[in-house]
Amino acid sequence: MRALITGATSGIGKEMAFYLHRMGWQLVLTGRNEEMLKCMAQKFGSSTKYIALDLANPDAPQKLYDFCRGMRIDFLINNAGFGIFGEFSETSLAGELEMIDVNVRSVHILTKLFLRDFEKRGSGYILNVASVAGFMTGPLMSTYYASKNYVVRLTLAIREELRRKRSGVNVSVLCPGPVNTDFNNRAGVSFSLKAADPKFVARYAIEQTLKGRAVIVPGLMIQLGLIGASLCPPQLQAAVVCELQKKKKGSGR
Ligand SMILES: NC(=O)c1ccc[n+]([C@@H]2O[C@H](COP(=O)([O-])OP(=O)(O)OC[C@H]3O[C@@H](n4cnc5c(N)ncnc54)[C@H](OP(=O)(O)O)[C@@H]3O)[C@@H](O)[C@H]2O)c1
Known part of the structure; x- marks a missing residue:
């Protein structure tokens, strides 16, 4: 079994690579940091393939798909992503368009291309990494939250299409x-809430995907927080998120 992981050079993606390697999966790894990819491939052995790509580049998702031609991919993990902090009128347009290319456009393209192969075969797993932000409105990180809303809704819509077809393909979304x-x-911020260990998040996400879970939210407190947010009127929820975001920067605005 072989998994393709985007954003495999750091954080959650890197821990997913280590966990899947320990489970005996073969890996295709990508990210921009070629040195890290090389180092990981050396650790994991010759069956590990890697390609350094900037997913903000318009050709990169197709290049990645072409790189995987001839290798059977059983598990696609769309994990690469980043955030930008600041008021919408002040943040860089170029930076946000790059973020949309990585967080949205590349996830969209790779999901479509691999899903078609998986459907033909009648099997395969896709895990799209969104965030709890994917269920919320996010003042001071508006584009990031909007990008993760896209990933959540796209994934759940595809999942319903697959369910109705009784497909053997599983599509899940991770919302840490x-x-x-x-x-x-x-993103140029620090957390206002206690942060989870990426090893725990990676392991939990993979276990839950392989069990066929639709929405994967690691940690009881975050699960409860999401239930609370869903009960809040939208304007109140946006105001609470704005207060939490302000604390991240310590701005007190
Ligand atoms: N950390 C959190 O609090 C949190 C919470 C919820 C969701 N998430 C989501 O989890 C995912 C992983 O983030 P992380 O927390 O593990 O952060 P991270 O440690 O910064 O890792 C981000 C990964 O994405 C890759 N990446 C970023 N920009 C890229 C680009 N232009 N082209 C190709 N690869 C790119 C990076 O690789 P290179 O630098 O090598 O390009 C890196 O491997 C993201 O989608 C993020 O939105 C994170």
Whole structure:
């Protein structure tokens, strides 16, 4: 069995690679950090393939799919992603378009291309990494939250189509709360809530995907938080998220 992991060089994706390797899976790894990919491939052995790609590049998702031609992929993990903090009127347009390319466009393309192969074969797993942000409105990280809403809705819609066809293909979405990775450094913030261990999140996500779970939310507190958020009127929920986001920057605005 072979898994393809995007964003395998750091954080949750890297821990997923280690966990799947321990379970005996063969791996195809991608990210921009070629040195890290090389180092991981050396650790895992010659069956591990890797390709360094910037998924913000318009050709990159198709290049990745072409790279995998001839290898049977059984498990696609769309994990690469990042966030940008700030008021919508002030954040960089170029940076946000890059984020949409990585968090949305590449997930969309790769899910479609691999899903077609999996459906022909009647088997396969796709895990799209969203966030609890995917169920919320996120002032001060508006585009990031919107991108993760896209991933949640796309995945659940595809899942329903597959269910009606009685397909053997499983599509799941991972929705973690804060996780202790490089994510915050890149977004330029620090967590206002306790962050989960990426090893735990990776293991739980893979176990739950292989069991066929639709929405995977690691950790009881985050599960309860999501239930609370779903009971809140939308404006109140946005106001609460805004307060939590302000604490991340310590701005007090
Ligand atoms: N950490 C959290 O609190 C948290 C919470 C909920 C959801 N998530 C989601 O979890 C996923 C993984 O994030 P993480 O927390 O593990 O953060 P991370 O440690 O920063 O890892 C992000 C991964 O995405 C890859 N990536 C970023 N931009 C890329 C690009 N332009 N092209 C190709 N690969 C790119 C990075 O690889 P390179 O640097 O090598 O390109 C890296 O491997 C993301 O989708 C994130 O939105 C994170």
